Amino acid sequence: MRFDLSSWTAVQPGSDAETYLPSTPETVLWGRLPCADDEPVLSVASGAVVTVDTLSHEGLLPDQGQDPLAFFAREGVPPQLVLEDAVRIAAERVHDEADGPHVVTGPIAVRGARPGDLLRIDVLELEPRVPYGVVSNRHGRGALPGEYPEGPDAVSVFAAVEERDDGWAGVLPRRAGSDAVARFPLAPFLGIMGVAVAGRARPHSVPPGAHGGNIDVKLLVEGTALLLPVQVDDALAYVGDPHFAQGDGEVALTAMEASLRATLRFSVVPRSQALEAYGVVTGPLVVTPEYLVPTGLSEDLDEAVQHAVRAAIELLHARFGMDRSNALAYLSAATDFDISQVVDLVKGVHAKIRIADFDA
Missing domain, CATH: 3.10.28.20 (Acetamidase/Formamidase-like domains)
Incomplete structure (x- = not known):
């Protein structure tokens, strides 16, 4: 089916926020997380509020053609609703198939953070950048590997956003090509929030750990916070893997993956x-x-x-x-x-x- 997206406007790169971090080829890692050796792309004081344009990896990956304009055009998305930063990263960056799928923005140095402290990331605002997302099942993974996907190819299901009186909803077809749909409430959050690990090796972006990373806790909506044990000086924080909605378990492999503009406060909680x-x-x-x-x-x-x-x-x-x-x-x-x-x-x-x- 084709969803009517004509009334929507994309949140393209650029912001008048006091401190703004875009996702560019220079400010992101693709499939890896920062380590102690990485130079920060932004440095802030404790308590600073930063607006970050995060990017979903859906439509950027090699198994989807690494061409967001073409990928989303097949779902009826006009070019003006495809994010310019997604197009640029897909065109200018090479994705190593051994790495994870996630586009991770950072690292952000939070000055004064030291191992033994906690870094607190307060989620102040999460603004959808586009009116659609994708749920994928690929690589023989998910909760039922070997059973799904049912064929050799990855399955990526396009879902649209619908504005209702009681808030935004996701709309997903019940069958391929069907006009019958399922509707579910949206609750945007960032699947990846973390701090850099000690050492010189960048971790894979998929498994979470003490550093945070890909924790996929759907409770991290606006008005919540994440506390992480600092691993390296200045914390070197990062965010990514934006979601519009996720069920606990995330059983297909991905949630409803979709790009968000995130406004976050980064604060050091001293060890004592x-x-x-x-x-x-x-x-x-x-x-x-x-x-x-x-x-x-x-x-x-x-x-x-x-x-x-x-x-x-x-x-x-x-x-x-x-x-x-x-x-x-x-x-x-x-x-x-x-x-x-x-x-x-x-x-x-x-x-x-x-x-x-x-x-x-």
Whole structure:
């Protein structure tokens, strides 16, 4: 089917924000994450607000032709709704098939950050740059490798954005070529937010780790924050993998991948304050208005759950003074442990600890 996109305008590169970081061939990595040896593309003070144009990799990849104009034209997208920065990166950068798919913008030096501190990234605003996205199943991956894709080729399903009275919705055809659709609410977030790792080797962009990276925690919408243990001086933060919507698990392989203009605040939490507020944080920690959300990561899903439980126990012990046995009992009675994703080589689990339970 063809979606009517005529009323939309793309958010092309360029912004009057006080601090703005575009995605250009000079400011992105494609399929790798920054390491200590990388030079920052931007340097800011702690507490700075930065507007970043992030790019989805869909339509840029070699198995899709590495030509966004042609790829999206097949779905009825006019040239003015294809992002100019996506076209430029696809034309000027070479993608190594051994690397991940993600276009990662950065690194951003946050001056004064040191190992032992936490970097806090507050998500202030996420603006869709285009009125469409793509959900892909490729490379024999996803939750059902060997079963899907059903043929030898990658499957990329085009989904449009529809504006409704109760907010934006994604619209996806029920069958190829069908006018019947499924509609689902959008909740944009960045799948990748992270800090550089120590050493001289750039990590692959797919597996997440203590540095954050491709954590794919869908709770990281506007009004939330991500805390990460700093690995190198000045943190060298980065963002990417923008999503319009994702179900927990991300079972096809990708979410509804689509480019976002992200406005973020980068703040250093000194080690002493971090220990008092959160204890020893060894991996990504999400903070929302309702929840504290420690995470667990492992190639084995059972082990990821165990890591998340241990992180939650230590957080409750440090922040609320719970003894560890009572913390485990509380978690069993009151906390959901959700699967973030099962498709990024290293699987993710996150625990939603209700802050209101400790108000009394």
